[in-house]
Every structure is written in structure tokens, then in C-alpha cells.
Amino acid sequence: MKLLIPLLLLSFHLSAADTTFFKADHPYIQYTGRIDFTDPATPRFWQPGVYIKLKFKGSHCTILMDDDTHNYLAVQVDNLPAKRFQTTGKHNMINITDHLDNGDHVLTICKNTEAGIGYLQFIGVKCQALLPLPAKPVRKIEFIGNSVTCGSGADQSLFPCGQGQWFDQHNAWMSYGPLTARALKAQWQLASVSGIGLIHSCCGMPFPMTQVYDKINMRTDSIKWDFSKYQPDVVAVCLGENDGIQDSVIFCNAYKQFINTIKQHYPKVTIICLSSPMADQQFKPVLERYITAIIKNNKNVYHYFFTKQYGLGCGGHPDLQEHKQIATDLTNYIKKIKKWG
The missing domain is CATH 3.40.50.1110 (SGNH hydrolase)
Known part of the structure; x- marks a missing residue:
């Protein structure tokens, strides 16, 4: 958690066949926290600590997140230390690679800043495939x-x-x-x-x-x-x-x-x-x-x-x-x- 990872636009070269866009209302995506699901395809959340969890297949994943201001996020892959990202505009694409193998990985996205900084609006992810997660902790x-x-x-x-x-x-x-x-x-x-x-x-x-x-x-x-x-x-x-x-x-x-x-x-x-x-x-x-x-x-x-x-x-x-x-x-x-x- 010591380094800020600069927000990157899609800079790696992949063909359209390599990734699929999965909308935020995909049933394999888990949400925890106070979230406005008025539009299930673009859920909004203001509170700190709201988190999203998903499991993807492949060596890379791109998060699509809209922002009201310039919020910070914590992004964790598997059990690796979470990294800090800050959004840079209204529409943001955050590349997750971390030298990952081509296997299955669990991605957790957490809002690091509070309601006074504005909302985040999750759009979805681009990855090879989404996989079902185990049930949430009891x-x-x-x-x-x-x-x-x-x-x-x-x-x-x-x-x-x-x-x-x-x-x-x-x-x-x-x-x-x-x-x-x-x-x-x-x-x-x-x-x-x-x-x-x-x-x-x-x-x-x-x-x-x-x-x-x-x-x-x-x-x-x-x-x-x-x-x-x-x-x-x-x-x-x-x-x-x-x-x-x-x-x-x-x-x-x-x-x-x-x-x-x-x-x-x-x-x-x-x-x-x-x-x-x-x-x-x-x-x-x-x-x-x-x-x-x-x-x-x-x-x-x-x-x-x-x-x-x-x-x-x-x-x-x-x-x-x-x-x-x-x-x-x-x-x-x-x-x-x-x-x-």
C-alpha cells in the first residue's frame, strides 16, 4: 500500500478476441456496502469501504469506473497487497496485470475515500472470462x-x-x-x-x-x-x-x-x-x-x-x-x- 499506481489507459495491445466486456450487473460480481442500484448496470456508491469482488480468468483485467471527483481506490488481486489508484477523470480504465499467470484470480475493488469526495460508478470489467465466486462470509x-x-x-x-x-x-x-x-x-x-x-x-x-x-x-x-x-x-x-x-x-x-x-x-x-x-x-x-x-x-x-x-x-x-x-x-x-x- 506504499505506492500509487498511475492510472493507465489501455496501453497493451490485445485483439478484441482476447477480452470480453462484462457489465456491472453480471451475476458473478459481488457487492458489499451501501450502493444505489437504481440502474443495476451502473451502480453508484459514496461511502468509504464499499467493495466489489469478482473472479476472472487470464493474465490481465481492466476495470471501468466512472467518477464524480478524483477518488482513491484500493485494488487487490488474490491475496497480494492491495494497490492504490486514483481516478483522473469522469471515465477511467484501470489495468490490472501484476505479472499474473493465465489462471484464475480474485479481484477486490474498494472505495478508499468517503462520501464527501463524491461517488464512484462501476461500469464493469474487461477480461478473458468471469467465473463464479464462493459465497460471501457468513x-x-x-x-x-x-x-x-x-x-x-x-x-x-x-x-x-x-x-x-x-x-x-x-x-x-x-x-x-x-x-x-x-x-x-x-x-x-x-x-x-x-x-x-x-x-x-x-x-x-x-x-x-x-x-x-x-x-x-x-x-x-x-x-x-x-x-x-x-x-x-x-x-x-x-x-x-x-x-x-x-x-x-x-x-x-x-x-x-x-x-x-x-x-x-x-x-x-x-x-x-x-x-x-x-x-x-x-x-x-x-x-x-x-x-x-x-x-x-x-x-x-x-x-x-x-x-x-x-x-x-x-x-x-x-x-x-x-x-x-x-x-x-x-x-x-x-x-x-x-x-x-
Whole structure:
């Protein structure tokens, strides 16, 4: 994940007979995340961490992706380290070769940037053949949170902090949520927005999490998400950093109501309320006190408190190595409470 692979137009010379175009609505393509399938042939998605998976035959594959802005993607072939791509225009073709043999390969495409950067629209792939994938993992996790959950400020491999655009250090693929899910052999979904709070968001954002949690685009879009499409076993909530110190009664009551909302959507879910990995020594005990009161006598609701502050990334966010540590610790905690081997 250390190198940006330049976005390439079709530069290798293949005859038309070598590849076939497979549209985005092909039944062999798997989707996970909040996606707008109004047009199944051109699905759109805004949220970080949305991912697409397919299996192709051959030594090369070309991804066709339309873009609203200049989003970053993580692209993984088989179990090789994922590579970062950035789109360069409205219509993009991304060549995947990686010196692959002419066998069968699994391709995973993940949106690395968040809704504030705009949508991606998947058009399809060009390859020799598409093959069926195994069924998705049975386990499912949802991660609700702010910029940390988005992977904001984590990846300084291309631009050091303070340089480039605000989203150039985004890396949702390597953020703690997807890392935890992959370690647990689970699907993941990120319901996260930079700057968002439970009742008070920062940076001029006019809405809190409670107003956008049911949306496909959690920034501006009005299309509602159908919660029946993804019923997680575990929901990890990491909110409070952008709220700061609030009236304890108002904050705790709002948090309890939000937990009730989650339970209404997911009746069998286990909920874990996380403290903030960015919290300083003043705010850390306050948020822990809030969460302790919130989960008291609340069935299937647990707390997870970070033991240290993580802030080596940009703007005081965790960097990639810190996300790995957070994921390792959270993975062990989920294994314990869910008895997942």
C-alpha cells in the first residue's frame, strides 16, 4: 500500500478476441456496502469501504469506473497487497496485470475515500472470462464512526500531512474496520463520515449521525438505505470525539436512543460502544463515563475503551500502523465476546 499506481489507459495491445466486456450487473460480481442500484448496470456508491469482488480468468483485467471527483481506490488481486489508484477523470480504465499467470484470480475493488469526495460508478470489467465466486462470509460487521473509521489522515505514502488535498491521505481499506473484519473472516460495512458526531458535528457540518444513518450517501443524498440488505452480527460504534464534552444527560439519552434505533434495524445484533482513539487526557475519562452509563443494563451492548491515544497520522488521526494495532486489539475483543474462532 506504499505506492500509487498511475492510472493507465489501455496501453497493451490485445485483439478484441482476447477480452470480453462484462457489465456491472453480471451475476458473478459481488457487492458489499451501501450502493444505489437504481440502474443495476451502473451502480453508484459514496461511502468509504464499499467493495466489489469478482473472479476472472487470464493474465490481465481492466476495470471501468466512472467518477464524480478524483477518488482513491484500493485494488487487490488474490491475496497480494492491495494497490492504490486514483481516478483522473469522469471515465477511467484501470489495468490490472501484476505479472499474473493465465489462471484464475480474485479481484477486490474498494472505495478508499468517503462520501464527501463524491461517488464512484462501476461500469464493469474487461477480461478473458468471469467465473463464479464462493459465497460471501457468513459473519457481518458494521462500523459506525467519524474520520477515524473512514481512514482519514492515515496514509502518508503519497503526500505528507499538510500537502495535497484533504482526501489524499484517506485509506479506508487499511483502516481498523476492514482490517478487523478481514481478520475475523467477515464482511464489513462502514457507516462513517469525517467530522460527524452523535449530537454535535464539527467543521460546520449541519447534521449529526442520527440524521444520516439511514442514507446511502451519508453527506447530502436523500436516497434511503434498506437495512434488510445487510444484517450484521456486530455493530461497532465509535462516536463522541467530535461532540466533545456535552451535557451528560442530553448526550447519554441521545446515545441510548441511537442504540435503540440500531436494534430496531438489527434485532439480533451485538453492539460495541468504542471510546475515541484520538481522545486526549481531558476527554478520555469523560467519554468513558458516558459510555459506561449508556450501556448499563442494556442487553447485548458492550463497551471497548482504548488504552492509549493514537495520533501519528495527519490532523491527530491514527496512521496506518496505529490502525493495525487498533484492529488487532478489537479483533481479539470481538473474538472473546462472540466466541468466534
